[in-house]
Amino acid sequence: MHRLRAYLRYLRDCLIASDPALERLRSSLRAVLTAGACAGAFLLLTRLLGQEYKLSLAGIVVPMIAAAALPDAGRRQQQVTMAWVPVVASAVLVLGSLVAADPWLSGICFLLVIFAAFEVRRFGPRATGLGTIAYQSFFYALLLKVPPSKAQWHPLFVFGGCAIAFVIRFWLVPEHPGRMLRSELRAWRARIAVLLHGLGRASRKRIDAQLAALNRQSLGLEARIADFAVHPDDSQAAVLRAQVLHAELAAETVAAAARAAGSTAQHPDTARLPDALRWRLRRAREVLAALPPADGHLPAMRDERKPQEDTPRPNGTTRRALQACAAALGAMLAGRALAPDHWFWAVFASFIVFTRAATVGQTLSGAWRQVLATMAGVAVGIAVAELAHGHRGLELSLLFVFIAAGYYAFHGMQNTYTVLLSAMLAMLYELMGMNSPGLLLLRLEETAVGAASAILAARLVFPTHTRDESGSRSAALLRAAGELLRATWLEAQPDGQPDGRHAAMRELDRKLQALRQALGPVTGTAYPGSKENRRQHLARLARIAYCVRHCCFLAIQNAPSSSLLREAAGELAARLDAVAALLDPPAAPQAPGDTLPALALPAVAERDAIPLQLAVRWLGETDQALRAIREELAAPGKP
Known part of the structure; x- marks a missing residue:
């Protein structure tokens, strides 16, 4: 029981x-x-x-x-x-x-x-x-x-x-923003519970996906507090934001310990762990034991969003509008040749693909997933329509069931929504007395035509390549990592002012999420193209973000004192900026022999304090990943 x-x-x-x-x-x-x-x-x-x-x-x-x-x-x-x-x-x-x-x-x-x-x-x-x-x-x-x-x-x-x-x-x-904050906090706690529950059985890829989802939800909590809290910088809001950040880092630590121990998170074999990881695990357990309750007292929230200064506007709207029109024109012509009375389904498919994609690779990924989801939806729609044929009450009930399920999946589960949309149409066609199997199969054909037109338009009309998008977002991440190192190790925090290190850490998280969003469509399992180089590139940048975040958090909490360590952090920040300049498009190809020497780090003995050992190790791992990216830029076929 x-x-x-x-x-x-x-x-x-x-x-x-x-x-x-x-x-x-x-x-x-x-x-x-x-x-x-x-x-x-x-x-x-x-x-x-x-x-x-x-x-x-x-x-x-x-x-x-x-x-x-x-x-x-x-x-x-x-x-x-x-x-x-x-x-x-x-x-x-x-x-x-x-x-x-x-x-x-x-x-x-x-x-x-x-x-x-x-x-x-x-x-x-x-x-x-x-x-x-x-x-x-x-x-x-x-x-x-x-x-x-x-x-x-x-x-x-x-x-x-x-x-x-x-x-x-x-x-x-x-x-109401207050209810939304409580709901998001409950989902965030549940995400941590799911992560910890599955550490002993989940694959490394699955754990990484769970940690990325946890980071995304933590940023959502951060944004809601910043936008809707009556006083975003008061003590209660600041404590909640700090608790969320500490718990997220603690969950990453437990995941690292579980991987090292080869056991579950609840009962890790701590005897097999290095001293530094056992020390981190003890602190992580203390943090997770004090998670902020979802039903506790939360910061006061306003109904209106806090006014945003210098709200960023989307870039390239005219370019994308012209691409979408070119795709729609091709879909319209091909759709008319296929079915003169239902050509607009092809245009619908091309529009949907472009609403979710900004580069050639993302368009290819979105078009392929759109076709697969529509194929699954057509199969479900035909099967359900045959089952409910002639039963008006059942058809009407199923229509509302699919509406409910479809709009549950509307935000963030677009493939599922596409499947359910086809099932909704099947029920609607049945209620209208139309031949749903033939129409649904025609919709699949028109979707394939629209998806193909979207791919051609993305490649031929003012194309934006994924490598350029990846380079620009990678450069932004490396610069954010450098800023965090400087804010933590080299800049004094003025008394009575908000701690800029928390903001710098969350800015790094946002840059990592933006990179994952850009590369996610072209690194997923369903992407019908080469993906290994991009996966490796993303993994290296994610490792840099991990090491810099944990190193700086350790410095904030324990302040390991070493002038050599501060010098190494400053040198590493400069290296991050230098490689970022090489990633920004258009970046010139690098000579194969033009590599970075290893970063000079202070020697650490076993008798030194664990925080100092960890800081040196994380700075070294960051430099190692950065040098690998530098060599990657000199190799042909860079991501």
């Missing part, structure tokens, strides 16, 4: 740790309630008006998407965006219905909408969300094929549906 309870707790932690699960459930609930309320209200309204129920479908889909996917962070900003959604969606739906009968005019208008959807991203999250709503609205205008004489009904249903979604989104299932 004890093992059963422990296993059930583990399954619960896995579910919660996948992301803030409560927010996923809220998103799913909003979508289902919006779809159900709009469907019921419009069924009565269409009967009273004597109109076809098909006219109201856009008024169900658009609010459902908007209710679950508002991109703004603050409640007030979300309300303003939600108020603009029916205005934009109604205008585009009417336009789409009026031009749908003309194949070339509808194609030209679709290309213009796609260009605008990408171009407006330079104006921030609100414009990004409204651009996506405009694209989705035009797509559904072509899909639903409402006659031009009935196009005037679109605003009535869209405004009504958005009013229902507004009530559900902000009154029935609201979102």
